[in-house]
Amino acid sequence: MKLVKPDAPQPPNVVQFIVSMQMSKYDIENYLEKIYNVQVENVVTHVRMGKCERSFKGYITKKDDYKVAFVTLPRTEKFEFPTLFPESKQEKENEELKQLDVLQDEWNSNTRRHKHRHGVPTWFGV
Incomplete structure (x- = not known):
C-alpha cells in the first residue's frame, strides 16, 4: 500500500492509497485495522488504466493498471497529508x-x- 496525495480536494477523513490489484476491500480494511490500529468506516476501490506512451522509435507502450482505494475514517478522526x-x-x-x-x-x-x-x-x- 502506498499513501498518495489526492488530485482533487477530499474531506478530512478520507485517505487515498494505491494498492495491489489482488487486494479486495476487505483485505484493505483488515490490513489497516490489524497492523496500524486504524478504524475504517468504508473502503471504495477503483481500477485506473495506466498511461499509454509513445517511445522515440515509434513504439507504443502502456504502463500497468493500478488500483486506487479511498478509505473513509470515522468522522472524529482527521487525516492531513504531511x-x-x-x-x-x-x-x-x-x-x-x-x-x-x-x-x-x-x-x-x-x-x-x-x-x-x-x-x-x-x-x-x-
Missing part, C-alpha cells in the same frame, strides 16, 4: 530565486553594454 517542504525551505527557495533574478539582470546589463561583440566573454575587454 508537509514535505516546510515554510523555511520555501522561504529559502524564494531568496534563491531573487538572487537568480539579480544575477540575470547583471548578465543582461553586461550583454547590453557589449552588444556588438556577441560571443566574446566580458573579461575580454578592449
